[in-house]
Amino acid sequence: GAGxxxxxxxxxxxxxxxxxxxxxxxxxxxxxxxxxxxxxxGLEFLIYFQGNSAPDKSGLPSDRFSAERTGGxxxxxxxxxxxxxxxxxxxxxxxxxxxxxxxxxxxxxxVL
Amino acid sequence: xEDVEQSLFLSVREGDSSVINxxxxxxxxxxxxxxxxxxxxxxxLLTYIFSNMDMKQDQRLTVLLNxxxxxxxxxxxxxxxxxxxxxxxxxxxxxxxxxxxxxxxxQLKVEL
Numbered sequence: 403g404a405g406x407x408x409x410x411x412x413x414x415x416x417x418x419x420x421x422x423x424x425x426x427x428x429x430x431x432x433x434x435x436x437x438x439x440x441x442x443x444g445l446e447f448l449i450y451f452q453g454n455s456a457p458d459k460s461g462l463p464s465d466r467f468s469a470e471r472t473g474g475x476x477x478x479x480x481x482x483x484x485x486x487x488x489x490x491x492x493x494x495x496x497x498x499x500x501x502x503x504x505x506x507x508x509x510x511x512x513v514l
Numbered sequence: 515x516e517d518v519e520q521s522l523f524l525s526v527r528e529g530d531s532s533v534i535n536x537x538x539x540x541x542x543x544x545x546x547x548x549x550x551x552x553x554x555x556x557x558x559l560l561t562y563i564f565s566n567m568d569m570k571q572d573q574r575l576t577v578l579l580n581x582x583x584x585x586x587x588x589x590x591x592x593x594x595x596x597x598x599x600x601x602x603x604x605x606x607x608x609x610x611x612x613x614x615x616x617x618x619x620x621q622l623k624v625e626l
Contacts, residue, residue: 433612437614445616447613447615450612461613495557501544502562503612506556507556508556
């Protein structure tokens with residue numbers, strides 16, 4: 403069956419621009435997670451959705467980062483006024499009502 | 515906060531066993547996981563163990579958990595070249611909404 407998909411797979415942007423990253427979870431999965439993987443920080447949790455609400459946003463690094471989820475499905479992670487330190491691979495995962503998280507292939511963001 | 519540590523690199527010969535180690539600090543961890551990441555790919559869940567278990571075996575994989583020492587290991591029997599990848603351990607804290615805290619990752623290189 404279809405797994406978690408993310409788009410775009412690669413994004414190159416200029417410092418100061420806004421970017422939107424999209425995640426399509428596995429159909430029926432109620433939980434959705436965003437993580438970031440960078441050379442300096444490893445794999446870090448960003449935000450967690452249960453349905454359309456986000457009970458844990460503790461990993462968002464600054465107020466330039468926001469995320470939403472609509473219809474209990476697609477999620478968008480938005481980074482405003484991008485900085486070079488935002489360069490990373492952004493990973494999305496979804497989960498049914500269990501502890502297993504299924505990861506997408508990620509979006510590689512490069513901020514020039 | 516939580517801290518999960520792994521050795522950075524492991525090299526083994528094809529056919530030998532590999533043992534990848536992980537230490538964690540959060541004693542409230544409920545589940546502990548092993549993920550595999552191949553170059554350019556997302557994270558693949560290999561196996562997981564509940565914190566009240568000592569051992570779990572799944573085909574060539576054996577997970578050992580020493581809760582007293584907060585030590586987790588993954589043994590891969592009969593290691594193959596296709597096992598070359600980065601392996602991450604991860605844990606979810608009690609009441610943490612299943613968000614994953616990842617280790618630093620161990621790069622496994624399998625030589626002929």
